[in-house]
Amino acid sequence: MKLVVLGLSLSSSWGNGHATTYRALLKAFAARGHDVLFLERDVPWYATQRDLADPDWCSLCFYADVDDLARFTPEIAEADAVIVGSYVPDGVAVAHFVQETAGLAAFYDIDTPVTLAKLARGDFEYLSPDLIPGYDLYLSFTGGPTLARIERDYGSPAARALYCSVDADAYRPADVPKRWDLSYLGTYSPDRQPTLDRLLVEPARARPELRFVVAGPQYPGGIDWPSNVERIDHLPPSEHADFYSASRWTLNVTRADMIAAGWSPSVRLFEAAACATPIISDRWDGLDTLFAPGREMVLADTAADVIGALDDAPARALGEAARARVLQAHTATSRAAELEAHLNEAATRRRRAEVAAA
Structure with missing residues (x-):
């Protein structure tokens, strides 16, 4: 599978939990044999605080603004799936571009309760209600009743939980003295x-x-x-x-x-x-x-x-x-398998809808 991800940040973990989430998930997803391209908005805050500039398990590229994103039109159009994450700068404009260009488009909400609260008060910083039905898949950091709400109230074709996870190779007990209670x-x-x-x-x-x-x-x-x-x-x-x-x-x-x-x-x-x-x-x-x-x-x-x-x-x-x-x-390996299954399910659903429409 060729996967393109447009997320808040992969290169810098400074002041956000998105980077560590993407790193664990996409590293494990690549280990399953998939090709991953991560597109990150080049903003000064993260540019001066990068702690992963050149990952060896995916391609990482930067774009200056939405117009500059057009450079990656071939990669987005040819991908098997494209994921746009929450809090992506100019996320509404990015979403319109992706939905018009990609085959299968998904939204990965790492901030689901915050997102829904913003939508309820008319704050469309990175997602607007009209975009949700256009995403083939809504991946959510929040499970439970919220998933049904996203489908019922906002018209998502499929809302699925994709919780955060951990890289079990990087996070394990270390033989260090106890410093804090x-x-x-x-x-x-x-x-x-x-x-x-x-x-x-x-x-x-x-x-x-x-x-x-x-x-x-x-x-x-x-x-x-x-x-x-x-x-x-x-x-x-x-x-x-x-x-x-x-x-x-x-x-x-x-x-x-x-x-x-x-x-x-x-x-x-x-x-x-x-x-x-x-x-x-x-x-x-x-x-x-x-x-x-x-x-x-x-x-x-x-x-x-x-x-x-x-x-x-x-x-x-x-x-x-x-x-x-x-x-x-809850390892990244388990979560990557869940992501693969969700994307395959969405692709099957899309093909069936296209056949029915024909």
């Missing part, structure tokens, strides 16, 4: 910060003898971090496994839109579990379809819940059980 890895988000305050900052204040760390960019300078909370501004993916392995526990915090929709796992959830790092998570519908609370992770609503887990929960057994679950169902 509780860690958190994630870019600053205003709607996540109250939960981070409750589940990490408050426990840090209550237990000054323990060590905490928050890694990720864009946190405002005015946040009053306790002295036992270390800050790391940016952690490249190459250092994630060591980071998780150096943590006795790690925290998973979910954005408000994702909690409201449910069935929206973060890539950090699978990455931490693949490293056998015990996870303390906030609570949302569908989480128990991915991990078994109490056996593969701990759910927490309050600072007291977190402190109780740090003191009493069987950390090693939880971490090993979560790693086993990820290796069974």
Whole structure:
């Protein structure tokens, strides 16, 4: 299969989770024998922060704007499938070009609850309602009832869950000393910060003898971090496994839109579990379809819940059980097989529709 992907970024993981998602998925997809071309808008922010400029498992090319994208018309027209991702700059114009040029076109929504909230308030930054029926396939980071809503309310021919995943070769337990009792890895988000305050900052204040760390960019300078909370501004993916392995526990915090929709796992959830790092998570519908609370992770609503887990929960057994679950169902290899099946299903459906129309 020849696949073209137009995504937010493959080259830079700075301040976005898209890059690590695409890297794991497309590397595994290429390993199945497929050819992949990734087209990335050349923007200054990512251009100065690239940590993967020349992947050896796909072709990576940059374009300046929508007009410049026309250079790749032959590749898009000849591809077996073309995927446009969420948050692609000028995504509506890009989508019109792709739908007019490609054979089979799909949308990969790495931000589904955010996307649907934007559509509801008339914000068509990278997707507009009229485009959704024109995509043969709507791949969604969110599963559960949201998929039926996308088909029912927006006319998608097929909405399918394609959760994030983890590269099991890159994320595994590392033999490093334990540096922190509780860690958190994630870019600053205003709607996540109250939960981070409750589940990490408050426990840090209550237990000054323990060590905490928050890694990720864009946190405002005015946040009053306790002295036992270390800050790391940016952690490249190459250092994630060591980071998780150096943590006795790690925290998973979910954005408000994702909690409201449910069935929206973060890539950090699978990455931490693949490293056998015990996870303390906030609570949302569908989480128990991915991990078994109490056996593969701990759910927490309050600072007291977190402190109780740090003191009493069987950390090693939880971490090993979560790693086993990820290796069974949530590796990039598994997800690439799902992507292939979804694209083949869409191609079959398209051929049948064309025959019926003829």
